[in-house]
Amino acid sequence: MSIIPIAARQAKPQPFARTLMPRDCGTGSCEVDVLASARHEAELDVEGFTRFALDQGWGDGLPLVPPTEARVRAFLAAHDRFPDEAICTLPPANAVLTVEKIAINAVMAGAPAGSLELLIAMALAIAEPDFELYGVNTTTAPVFPAFVANGPVRTRLGIPCGHGCFGGAASPAVAIGRAMRLIIRNVAGQVAGVTSQTTFGSPGRIAGVLVGEWEERSPWAPLAERRCGIAGDAVTSFGAMGTMNVLDTTSQAPSDFVEMIGRSLIYPATNCLSPAMAYGEVMVAINPVWAEILAPAFPDIADLQAALWREAALPGESLQARHREQLEAQGRIRADGRIYLTPEPKDILLFVCGGTGGLHATVLHSFGSCLAQTQPLAGPRA
Amino acid sequence: MAEGFVLDPTGAAGQDNASPGPDAGPLCGRHVGIRVDRIWRAWDWISAHWAAELRAAGARVSFWRSTDRSGAEGERQSRELEAWLATLDGAILGLANCGSCTGWTIRDAIAAANTGIPTIAIATRNFEVFAHELAARGGRSGLRLHVLPYPLNERARGEVEEIGRAHFAPMLAAWGASLTRQERAA
Numbered sequence: 001m002s003i004i005p006i007a008a009r010q011a012k013p014q015p016f017a018r019t020l021m022p023r024d025c026g027t028g029s030c031e032v033d034v035l036a037s038a039r040h041e042a043e044l045d046v047e048g049f050t051r052f053a054l055d056q057g058w059g060d061g062l063p064l065v066p067p068t069e070a071r072v073r074a075f076l077a078a079h080d081r082f083p084d085e086a087i088c089t090l091p092p093a094n095a096v097l098t099v100e101k102i103a104i105n106a107v108m109a110g111a112p113a114g115s116l117e118l119l120i121a122m123a124l125a126i127a128e129p130d131f132e133l134y135g136v137n138t139t140t141a142p143v144f145p146a147f148v149a150n151g152p153v154r155t156r157l158g159i160p161c162g163h164g165c166f167g168g169a170a171s172p173a174v175a176i177g178r179a180m181r182l183i184i185r186n187v188a189g190q191v192a193g194v195t196s197q198t199t200f201g202s203p204g205r206i207a208g209v210l211v212g213e214w215e216e217r218s219p220w221a222p223l224a225e226r227r228c229g230i231a232g233d234a235v236t237s238f239g240a241m242g243t244m245n246v247l248d249t250t251s252q253a254p255s256d257f258v259e260m261i262g263r264s265l266i267y268p269a270t271n272c273l274s275p276a277m278a279y280g281e282v283m284v285a286i287n288p289v290w291a292e293i294l295a296p297a298f299p300d301i302a303d304l305q306a307a308l309w310r311e312a313a314l315p316g317e318s319l320q321a322r323h324r325e326q327l328e329a330q331g332r333i334r335a336d337g338r339i340y341l342t343p344e345p346k347d348i349l350l351f352v353c354g355g356t357g358g359l360h361a362t363v364l365h366s367f368g369s370c371l372a373q374t375q376p377l378a379g380p381r382a
Numbered sequence: 383m384a385e386g387f388v389l390d391p392t393g394a395a396g397q398d399n400a401s402p403g404p405d406a407g408p409l410c411g412r413h414v415g416i417r418v419d420r421i422w423r424a425w426d427w428i429s430a431h432w433a434a435e436l437r438a439a440g441a442r443v444s445f446w447r448s449t450d451r452s453g454a455e456g457e458r459q460s461r462e463l464e465a466w467l468a469t470l471d472g473a474i475l476g477l478a479n480c481g482s483c484t485g486w487t488i489r490d491a492i493a494a495a496n497t498g499i500p501t502i503a504i505a506t507r508n509f510e511v512f513a514h515e516l517a518a519r520g521g522r523s524g525l526r527l528h529v530l531p532y533p534l535n536e537r538a539r540g541e542v543e544e545i546g547r548a549h550f551a552p553m554l555a556a557w558g559a560s561l562t563r564q565e566r567a568a
Contacts, residue, residue, distance in 0.1 A: 095393025135482035197481030
């Protein structure tokens with residue numbers, strides 16, 4: 001065997017932003033506007049409904065907003081979508097995710113009405129076969145889909161790009177991320193100990209992770225533009241095993257930072273070095289202060305990826321024999337005797353966000369053969 | 383407290399086929415496929431022993447190895463699996479010994495069962511209930527499953543091979559395979 005470079009499926013079309021037609025039925029509802037979901041009688045206060053939802057297996061343990069027809073209709077009314085539109089199929093339940101199911105789960109999570117198109121793009125991004133959602137949802141690993149938003153949607157929905165963007169910043173992104181987690185529970189059918197064998201789980205499985213790229217402070221093009229040429233609203237999904245912090249209080253020159261970040265990316269038990277697969281990806285969030293220091297030395301972000309990649313390697317002999325032998329059998333120990341974190345520099349995905357205090361990078365390692373996917377948001381006709 | 387109606391947030395499951403599929407029947411002259419993976423050495427050792435037993439009974443045996451299931455490599459794997467299944471008279475698929483690998487074992491086993499060939503998936507004890515759950519969610523709740531002990535991969539090779547020997551006949555029984563007197567003697 002040998003290292004298999006990561007390449008997208010050949011049949012995969014380039015994502016494009018769909019144009020939505022106005023959906024105005026006048027003052028009454030349209031005939032095709034029927035909400036088809038089963039109705040259940042329940043207490044309509046938050047405490048009573050949350051108990052009911054937990055009994056039904058719909059809840060995550062946090063308080064839930066009762067998804068009454070009025071609330072779901074109000075959510076849908078802000079958009080040009082019919083409720084019966086099928087968006088995608090989500091494993092392992094292989095159930096169809098409709099606009100109506102997105103709206104119901106979003107209402108339960110407390111997500112803002114304007115978030116439907118973002119949630120649809122997030123769902124499409126994890127339903128892509130290359131995201132390998134079947135494995136993500138069933139594995140013993142703690143993996144969860146993390147999302148990076150680009151474009152004006154960040155400001156429209158208040159998705160944080162700065163201090164505490166990965167958690168702690170008060171923002172609607174928490175409820176939007178939670179809505180996606182409820183969709184994964186209630187439609188994809190991911191239930192810990194039943195359809196998911198996750199050994200430990202992760203805090204990211206409660207409200208997810210939804211951050212914005214701080215494009216205005218980034219010296220490079222936005223992530224979605226670099227990945228797919230999407231200049232406007234878009235979201236990138238990434239199967240994250242968690243977040244790992246990189247602290248650097250001593251570096252000064254760009255090369256110092258590259259060495260510190262790059263060497264921190266690799267450790268023997270990272271999923272990228274699992275003998276189960278020949279490849280993996282890693283995502284690195286660079287704070288705006290470091291981005292400013294790095295940019296003069298790396299005006300082309302591909303050169304920064306290459307520099308980090310060269311540092312993110314371990315000597316083959318540093319691993320225990322059994323582990324090394326399996327990687328050797330895959331051809332992962334290269335001619336220089338080193339094992340590189342990813343097949344190629346492009347598999348280190350970089351974007352800019354975080355507070356202006358600097359000092360830290362946040363790293364997300366990928367799971368299995370789950371590959372990051374970027375989807376544009378649909379918008380109204382201009 | 384005020385009561386009223388709320389909308390159901392769950393997605394509808396697809397139709398279920400509760401049939402275990404056909405029995406494997408006599409194996410002499412049949413082409414049996416064994417699915418292996420890249421993770422579990424113990425499953426390589428057991429499946430190698432079972433292949434030898436099947437060949438001794440007159441079956442032709444081929445292997446297919448599941449590797450990476452995304453990107454261009456995943457696309458190639460999907461085509462390869464489909465082509466391989468089309469050549470088989472029966473399939474043994476393993477190993478359901480972790481979360482995602484149980485997922486893929488069962489998914490591939492459902493694909494095999496849906497072609498109409500006698501199919502059995504192999505799981506270890508800790509993933510037995512999970513494998514049945516995924517088979518049901520995948521629309522084949524009756525999928526045949528044979529269960530090996532857990533832990534398995536952590537054991538020494540000799541011990542694993544002994545388990546393989548001990549489990550060959552029970553696996554055949556679960557698969558609905560029957561050996562002729564001549565095959566048994568071999």
